[in-house]
Amino acid sequence: MAARSKARKRALDILFEAEIRREPPLSLLETRTIQGEPPVSAYAIELVQGVQAHREEIDRLLSENARGWTLDRMPAVDRNILRIGSYELLWGTEVPEAVAISEAVVLAGDLSTESSSAFVNGLLARLLEIKPTLAPSGPDQPADE
Numbered sequence: 001m002a003a004r005s006k007a008r009k010r011a012l013d014i015l016f017e018a019e020i021r022r023e024p025p026l027s028l029l030e031t032r033t034i035q036g037e038p039p040v041s042a043y044a045i046e047l048v049q050g051v052q053a054h055r056e057e058i059d060r061l062l063s064e065n066a067r068g069w070t071l072d073r074m075p076a077v078d079r080n081i082l083r084i085g086s087y088e089l090l091w092g093t094e095v096p097e098a099v100a101i102s103e104a105v106v107l108a109g110d111l112s113t114e115s116s117s118a119f120v121n122g123l124l125a126r127l128l129e130i131k132p133t134l135a136p137s138g139p140d141q142p143a144d145e
Helices: 003-021 023-033 041-051 055-064 076-090 099-110 116-133
Strands: none
Touching: 003 023, 003 076, 003 099, 023 041, 023 116, 041 055, 041 076, 041 116, 055 076, 055 116, 076 099, 076 116
16 A cells, blocks of 8 residues: 555544544544554644644535535545545645545545445545635635635
């Protein structure tokens, strides 16, 4: 498994665990980074921090574009895969857009329901489609600027 794929999986583990335990993701990230087993790579840290920095905007976009689904109805793993994919797609600078979508689809296929891959693919493709209409906000800018 490639280093960035492992980082996405590790970021997903942290976001999912934080949600299930009802803990702040950044606090859990700090704990897991200190423990170091399994290690938390710099890219996994960037993903968790990026998702949290843009969480409100990401969740709004997912809610507005998930036809027939609310965030609460989505499986927790799908919700967090979509958050990571959305961050990479809209604010990340490390990977091409198609790779961000493809990696999210692979994670969904490996870790979630039979229909999750298609759902994740469709929703992230929709975000890519509307990306040019969204207010510009790079990795260093808050989503509300």
